[in-house]
Amino acid sequence: MSEPLIAADRLSVHAGGVHILDRVSLAVRPREIVTLIGPNGSGKTTLLKAVLGLVRSEGTIRRRTGLKIGYVPQEFGRDPSLPMTVGGFLALFAPVRAREDALTRxxxxxxxxxxxxxxxxxxxARVLLARAIAGRPDLLVLDEPMAGVDVAGEAALYHLIADIRDEFGCGVLLVSHDLHVVMAQADRVVCLNRHVCCEGDAHAVVRDPAFLELFGARAAGELALYAHHHDHAHTPSGKTVCHDG
Amino acid sequence: MDDFLWRAVLGAGLLGAACGPIGCFVMWRRMAYLGESVAHMGLLGAGLGLLIGINAVVGTAALAIVAALVMARAGDRTIPAGTFVGIVGHMGLALGFILLATMENVRTDLLGYLFGDVLALSAADVAAIAAASFGVLAVTALLWRPLLRNAICGNIAAAEGERGGLPQTAFLVLVALLVAFGLKVVGALLIVALLIVPPAAARPFARTPEAMAAMAALAGALAAPIGLALAYLTDAPAGPCIVLAAGAIFAASALASRLWQAFA
Incomplete structure (x- = not known):
């Protein structure tokens, strides 16, 4: 297996005595699409921000040297007081030629x-994606890139992300809430609820007890299909119990 | 026309022009309140500057820079950053006022520190304001792209490896410098108006941030002669007249953009 583009080892984030993330490990390899899923408040966005160095965390983060990142944040507040054309926005980050190619792509x-x-x-959503790929990143980090996109648009955008991965050979780390499209496009799914509940190549997670607990049997039934590895169970109080290390 | 009036037009006009572009960032980054508090602390700086025998502008600049850098990092979770900034700023204003009031020789100038005394600018003052204004404009132009990337989405820039510290610090220092040099022009209580009103006037007619900054600089510069003419004709205090002139430009711009939209 190739060297990871970015690897986080036992990342923990606390705020005001509360664990937002508890010893989460994660790696993204070239050409791999890793999707983070999890309920609201499970720490998906915090994990991305910790991996990117935007929030302080304990643990280690290793980046391949010279790693170029393209980031699409969850919250992109368009400020009505700041006049800005799409072209002008991209030009702040990339040369003209790359900007035109990315917008066209x-x-x-x-x-x-x-x-x-x-x-x-x-x-x-597409303009933000164009901006992120204009710099020809090695790793695309996309935090809920589908916010504000309708259902038909979501599927198209996921296909686009997969196509971009194929063309550029970049790794993709993305947060999503739409399980259907996730299952269709992701190489690997990481199910997060402050800690890694389960992870596996996209057709194993839906059968996992931890997944069922988080998303319900109906969601799992609709998605079906997935073979994986779950290394802990939950007690009724929600505590984790490891059964195979 | 008298020399003092020319000096006032030149000093206030140059300062207004320099405030325009930086004021755009104050507006885009929602930092008007921080600017206000920095200006309040500036009054304490002026008092301290006079107390230890250095010049009031130097004292203001020094304390305003420190205050801006400290307050921008405020972020205790139980007290909102804005409240913390307000607490510090108002303490500065209160302390500064008391300090200035206890100094015999400046008591008559107290209103001047609060609302400016632009008609009393000396040739040396104007030269200093001119140097500061051109300096601020030059640094703004130099750091334009990183400042803009930070204003649009600091997280994107930071995630992709840009160090946001330098433009952020430079921005706060520039605001503090404008506050310090604005003390003599429109005073500690009104200087933020020169930072926020011209950009607001420029906004409806701008399609790019560069155009908005240029128009804000123009509006800021225009407020000086209009306000001083008003003061000259009515004998009203000059600093507040300049601020009112900026307000009139804003009102005219808002009205014109409404009419434009209605008939275009």
Whole structure:
């Protein structure tokens, strides 16, 4: 297996005495799509931010030397007081040629001269993705890139992300709430609830007891299909019990 | 026209022009309140500067820079950052006022520190304001792209490996410098108006951040002659007149943009 682009080992994040993340380990390899799923408040966004160094954490994070990251944050507040065209926004981060290629690649080249504030949710998601790939990153980190995108748009955007991975050979670490599309596109799924509940290549997690506990049997039944490894169980109080280390 | 009026137009105009672009960032980053508190601390700085025998502007600049850097890092979870910033700023204002009031020789100037005394600018003052204004404009232009990346989404820049510390610190120092040099022009209580009103006036007509900064600089510079003319004709205090002129430019801009939208 190739060397990971980025590897986090036993990351913990606390705030005000509360564990937001408890010894979470995670690695993304080149050309791999790793998807984080988990309920609200399970620490998905915090984990991405910790891995990116945006929040303070304990544990170790190793990056491949010279790693170039393209990041799409969950919260991108479009400020109405800041006039900015799509083209101008991308130009802040990438040279003109790369900017045009990226906008064309994600299918929003015609939005070049429009104001960021005037874009629909789906257009904004594509513009943010274009910005992230314009710098030809080795690793794409996408935090709920589907926010504000309708259902049809979501599937299309996931296909686009998978295509970009194939073309650029980059690794992808993404947070998502849409289990269907996740299962269709992810190479590996990490199910998070402050700690790693279960993980496996995308067709194992849905049968995991921990997954069932978090998402319910119905979601699992609809998704079905997945072979994996679960190294702990939960007591009724929610404590973790390891059964095979 | 009298020399003092020319000096006032030049000093206030240059300062207003320098406030425009930096004021855009104050607006985009929602930092008007921080600017306000920095200006309040500036009054204490002026008092301390006079007390230890250095010049009031140097004292203001020094304390304003320290206050800006400290307050920007405020973030205790149980007290909102804005409240903390407000506490520090108002303590500075209260202490500064008491300090200035106890100094015999400056008592008559107290209102000048609060609302400016632009008609009393000396040629040396104008030269200092000019140097500071051109300096602030030059640094703003130099750091334009990192400042803008930080204003749009600091997390993206930081996640992709940009060190945001330098532009952030530079921005706070520039705000503090404008506050210090604004003390003599419109005073500690009104200086933030020159930071936020011209960008607000520029916003409706700008499609790019660069255009907005340029228009804000123009609006800030224009407020000086208009306000001073108003003061000259009515004998009203000059500093507040400059601020009112900026407000009038804002009102005219808002009205014009509404009309434009209605008929275009």
């Amino acid at each position: 994600v299918g929003v080249a015609e939005a070049r001269n429009r104001q960021l504030g005037a874009l629909s949710g789906g257009e904004l």
